[in-house]
Amino acid sequence: MNSNKMFFFFMLIFSTFISISSNSWFGCWIGLEINLLSFIPLISNSSNLLASEASLKYFLTQSIASINFMFSILMKLTLMKNFEINNFISIMINSSLLMKMGSTPFHFWFPNIAEGLSWFNNFLLMTWQKITPMILLSYYMNKNFIIIISIINTIIGAIGGLNQTSLRKLMAFSSINNLGWMLISIMMSENLWLFYLIMYSFLISIMCFLFKLLNMYFINQLFISNLNYLIKTFLLINFLSLGGLPPFIGFFPKWIMINSMMSNNLFFTTFIFIMMSLIMLFFYIRIIYSSFMFNYINLKWMNIYIKNNQMMMINFISFLSMFGMILSTLFFF
Template sequence: MINSNKMFFLFIVFFSTLISISSNSWLGCWIGLEINLLGFIPLMSSPMNLLNSEASLKYFLTQSIASINFLFTIMLNFLFINFYYNDFFSILINSTMLIKMGSAPFHFWFPNIMEGLSWFNSFILMSWQKITPMILLSYCLNFYYLIFIMMLNVIIGVIGSFNQTSLRKLLAFSSINNLGWMISALLISENLWMIYFLFYSFFLFISCFLFYMTNIFYINQLFNFNFNFLMKFSILLNFLSLGGLPPFMGFLPKWLVINFLLINKFIIISFIFCMTSLIMLFIYIRIIYSSFMFYFFKLKWFKMFLKNNLIKLTFFFNMISLMGLILSTFFFDLFL
């Protein structure tokens, strides 16, 4: 999945995140973000693939603009001590972090870059690269600004998912949609954000791992399956978990967020979140229905043989996903 000569850059990406989140000054956070950028670009770029090189250049330009904005805001804070307590400072910091993580309305670079990445790099970009901006966002929250941003995220994530033929772009818009949920979890509690992020990263890892093993990048490739039915069932079951359908594990973190929103009397926001989740489920179910209808469409020159260990692993993933209803019932009193 990753070459041994790029393992060094992977460690840089991981440790730069720790530098940023453990720093006690904004300048230290900025240094950690810059080290993260310099570590992730060699992971993305490949001389054998022009799309990877194009994606790494776009990523570098976007992140550099966000870093310049961040440094400018830090310098303003140093020049004007009382500026820290202004809403303007918090909006500047929040906007910079939203650009860094690819949130709406600064999301235009995110799906384009995702299209040029491998599944491993896509997973890193959609999960690990969001940790530092989200934690820095929690240091300086502007409540009303972020409420508008999280509603914009869930709506744009749904609108962008329509008529997508690329699975990487579909997961990119799904990530934007889930980012709205994560921001709302962050406004409620950092522990709730951590629970949501861990669940989301787990299901995202399953999706990227299965797509990597089957070498699938586009939706029409789902129709040409000619191997074990359990593998196909796993991929499509994981779509339902990502959408947050109630019997599955992906429902638990969304249920917790909706529960806390209703406790705090955010009725309209809860309604928008639920409706956008239903539309996302409609998009996923439409893909699932089509691919199951075309299950018997087989090509003689399209053969794929998978090892028994991989089939057992997919069965294990299915069991974890299906345990969601039991776990959510068990932890209901604990979280309330």
């Protein structure tokens, strides 16, 4: 991490605070622009063509969303008194923010860009980059529109991940699926959304850390590599936790979300969300099952050396995933 990257990383964090603490739409827009211009130097890499392509695609999509956002705000200012057009403007503002966070029906850029990024940048794209648009969305929300979008999000995230061979694209579709949950949670309560986001960020950080450590980018690498059985078990635990299977900690936020959705009479939405979570679990289990079953010869180039302190960290994180649900159940008593 050189000084340039550190500066842009600081600006990335600072721009989010500018947006969410601004008292005007124009201030929010400035924060989003600074965020965009500080994220691009972090992801662009002259030695990697895919990263350069990803940074250009990211710039174009975010610019279009920003223009749309600015145009919608100006329309809102000029046509404030007209109530019929108000509904349309709220959908316009919501759509531009959904495009910024990579939600359906503007999700096409998201897996393509995730494919060109390193694991750390992927982690940033899936967690930190979603905070600003979501908080801005909660200020001016068209509730019926958001419910429909979040249902489509969970469906696209679950079905899109079925035929993926790239782990980065798979995590991107997983992120789209979880975005559906987050959109519903921010519609009900900001505290609920914050809790879900923290838990999701924790689980995604574990997966990105593990894949970076094992230098893995495709599913077949999990089959070929004759990994240590302890590492395979940790991958199993964390995948199932991300899928939201009890008794792992990933189920805890989903459990609270289902409770809140039922108390808000969103029965059909809850049903769709649970069904799509089953599809997510299906392809997670398929990956893990294959990597457990196939036991290839250990190839010379696949040697993985993990330092003891990193192994201790993986042990600790997996322990949290395993026993987190039991610990979280104690909160209810």
